Amino acid sequence: MRRSSSHPTNTRRIPAPPPHHNRPLIYYHRSSSSNNNNNFPATRNAHRLSPNFIIDLHLDPTIAPSNKRPDPNIVNSVISQCKPTPPPDRTIFPTTTTSRTKLTASLHFQEWSHTLNFMTALWELRLRGAHSFTPKLQSHILVASDTEELKRNLTKKFSDYIEGFIEGVASNVNDDENVVGRWQAKVSEKSDEIAKVTRLLKGRNKPRNFIELNERKKGLMAERDLIVKRLREFRASMNCILKYIEGGREKEGERGLEVFVFDGEIDWERIHRLVLREIRRLVDGLPIYAYRQQILEMIHSKQVMVLIGETGSGKSTQLVQFLTDSGIAVKESIVCTQPRKIAAISLADRVNEECRGCYENSSVMSYPTFSSTQQFGSNVIFMTDHCLLQHYMSDTTLSGISCIIVDEAHERSLNTDLLLALIRGLLCERRDLRLVIMSATADAKQLSDYFYGCEIFHVEGRNFPVEVRYTPSSEGTAFDNVSPYVHDILRTTTEIHKQESEGTILAFLTSQMEVEWACEKFDAPSAVALALHGKLPFEEQSRVFQDFDGKKKSYICH
Ligand SMILES: Nc1ncnc2c1ncn2[C@@H]1O[C@H](COP(=O)(O)OP(=O)(O)OP(=O)(O)O)[C@@H](O)[C@H]1O
Numbered sequence: 001m002r003r004s005s006s007h008p009t010n011t012r013r014i015p016a017p018p019p020h021h022n023r024p025l026i027y028y029h030r031s032s033s034s035n036n037n038n039n040f041p042a043t044r045n046a047h048r049l050s051p052n053f054i055i056d057l058h059l060d061p062t063i064a065p066s067n068k069r070p071d072p073n074i075v076n077s078v079i080s081q082c083k084p085t086p087p088p089d090r091t092i093f094p095t096t097t098t099s100r101t102k103l104t105a106s107l108h109f110q111e112w113s114h115t116l117n118f119m120t121a122l123w124e125l126r127l128r129g130a131h132s133f134t135p136k137l138q139s140h141i142l143v144a145s146d147t148e149e150l151k152r153n154l155t156k157k158f159s160d161y162i163e164g165f166i167e168g169v170a171s172n173v174n175d176d177e178n179v180v181g182r183w184q185a186k187v188s189e190k191s192d193e194i195a196k197v198t199r200l201l202k203g204r205n206k207p208r209n210f211i212e213l214n215e216r217k218k219g220l221m222a223e224r225d226l227i228v229k230r231l232r233e234f235r236a237s238m239n240c241i242l243k244y245i246e247g248g249r250e251k252e253g254e255r256g257l258e259v260f261v262f263d264g265e266i267d268w269e270r271i272h273r274l275v276l277r278e279i280r281r282l283v284d285g286l287p288i289y290a291y292r293q294q295i296l297e298m299i300h301s302k303q304v305m306v307l308i309g310e311t312g313s314g315k316s317t318q319l320v321q322f323l324t325d326s327g328i329a330v331k332e333s334i335v336c337t338q339p340r341k342i343a344a345i346s347l348a349d350r351v352n353e354e355c356r357g358c359y360e361n362s363s364v365m366s367y368p369t370f371s372s373t374q375q376f377g378s379n380v381i382f383m384t385d386h387c388l389l390q391h392y393m394s395d396t397t398l399s400g401i402s403c404i405i406v407d408e409a410h411e412r413s414l415n416t417d418l419l420l421a422l423i424r425g426l427l428c429e430r431r432d433l434r435l436v437i438m439s440a441t442a443d444a445k446q447l448s449d450y451f452y453g454c455e456i457f458h459v460e461g462r463n464f465p466v467e468v469r470y471t472p473s474s475e476g477t478a479f480d481n482v483s484p485y486v487h488d489i490l491r492t493t494t495e496i497h498k499q500e501s502e503g504t505i506l507a508f509l510t511s512q513m514e515v516e517w518a519c520e521k522f523d524a525p526s527a528v529a530l531a532l533h534g535k536l537p538f539e540e541q542s543r544v545f546q547d548f549d550g551k552k553k554s555y556i557c558h
Contacts (some may be wrong), residue, residue, distance in 0.1 A: 261327030288316030310461030376400030
C-alpha cells in the first residue's frame, strides 16, 4: 500500500524539517571565495538541512540571455502560483549561470508528498504557459514507487493537455491555444461557402459565370481538403505522443505510420517541445504538413522518390524534421544538399530554431565547405552538393548516411547532376540508402525515368494573390552607363517602400555591375538595399539575414 508522505525507511533521517513557511526562505549561493564556504548565510545555518529532494529549475538559455542573472522575483512568483501546494523548505538562487542550460533556482524539500505536489504543479503551470522553467528532480532517497507516482501524475497532466488540443475544445487550453477549434471553424466556413456556390451553380448562369463559379467551388474544396488533412496530421502526431506517454495505449481510429519514434525514459521537456512544434506547424499551415504521413510511408517503403512542391511549401525545412522524427536518422545522418553555401547555412539555422528542444544539441548542422575531418554524427546535415561530392571521393559508399535529399534538383548544375549519377550507382550497392530528389519545378518524369521509374509525389501548394503592375520605361538610351530598366527598377522599388509599411522586396538585375550600381543609388529612408550575387564573399551574402534597426529590406540580386 502507498505509504504516507514521509519516508520511515530512511536511515539517513535528519532532523525534522522546519514547519512549513507561508513564504519560502530565499538563499543565494555564495561564491567559493567567500569565508563561509557552505553557501548559506551563517545566521541561517540553524535551518540548514540536507534536503531529501531538490527540484532544480532550469531555463532555456535561448530564452534568457546568458549574461543576465535570472530574476529571483520570477521564481518567487511561480512558487506562489503553486499554492495550495506547500512551498519548498528552502529556495536557492545560484549567483553564477555558466551552464548551457541555466540553473535558475534549486527548491529544497524534505517530504516526498510536497515534492510530488510541487513538481506536478510546476509542470501544470508550464503547460498553461505561466512560465518557461524546466523542473528537474534530484532525489537523495530513491524509492521506485516515487518515480512511478510522479510519472503517473505527469502523464495525467500531459494527457489532459494534449487531449484538449486533439478535441479542439478549450477545456484545457485557452482560446488563443485552441488552434484545432479555429481550424475546425474554418472547415465549417468553407463548407458553407461551398454549399452557397453549389446552390448558385444550380441556378441559371451565363456560361462565363458558370465556369467562374465552378472554378471557385474547386478552389474552396481544395482549401477545405488541405485544412482537413492538416488537422488529421496534427491528431496523428498528438495520438502518437499520447500512446508513448501512456505506455502504448492505442487510440481509436486514425492509426497510420508513427510520425514519432520514441526510445527510453520519458523526457517531459522534449514532449512539451514536440507538442508546441506541432501546434506551430498547424498554425503555419505549410502545405507539406498535410502530406507528412503519405510522404513518410513512401520514403519508408521505397528507396527513391521525386518530391515536387511549390516554392515555400516547406520541402527544405520540414522534410528533414519529418524524417528525423520518424526514426530514419537514429543511427546515421540525413544529408540534404543545396547548390549554394548560404542556403545550407541558413536552412540549418532555421531548422535548429524550429526544432529547439525537440532533439539533442548539435542534431542539425551545416557543412558549407568540405573538410576531411567532418563526421556524420548529427541527425541532419545541410551541405553543398559540392561538399557531398568531396565526401564521395573519400568514401564511395557514403557510410554514415541513411538518407540523401538532393534539393533544388531543377538547377541541374554540374555538381547536382554528377551527384545524382554517382548516387544512382550506389543505390544498388547500398539497399538501405534512401534518396529523395526535391524541386519546385524539375522535370519529374525525366528524373523518375532516370531512377528506374521511381514514384513521384506532388505537394499541392497554397496560392497567394499576385498583382501585376507595369512600369512605363524611362525614355532614352542608357545613362550613367546602366540600362534604363535599372533606373525603372530602382524607382519602382523606392515607390513600393514608400507605399508599404512592411515587407521585403526581391529585385533581379542582369549583371553584378548593375546590382552594385543600384545598391549605391538606392535611397529610401525606411529601407536598406542589399546586394546578393554569386561573386560576393560569404560574409557579405550573410548580411541579408541581419537586422538593420527594423528597416525594411530590398534584396538586389543577380
Ligand atoms: N530563414 C527563415 N526565416 C523565416 N522563415 C523561413 C526561413 N526559412 C524558411 N522560412 C519559412 O518556411 C517556409 C518553408 O520554407 P522552405 O524553404 O522549407 O520551402 P521550400 O518548399 O523548400 O521552398 P523552395 O522550393 O523555395 O526551396 C517559407 O515559406 C517561410 O515561410
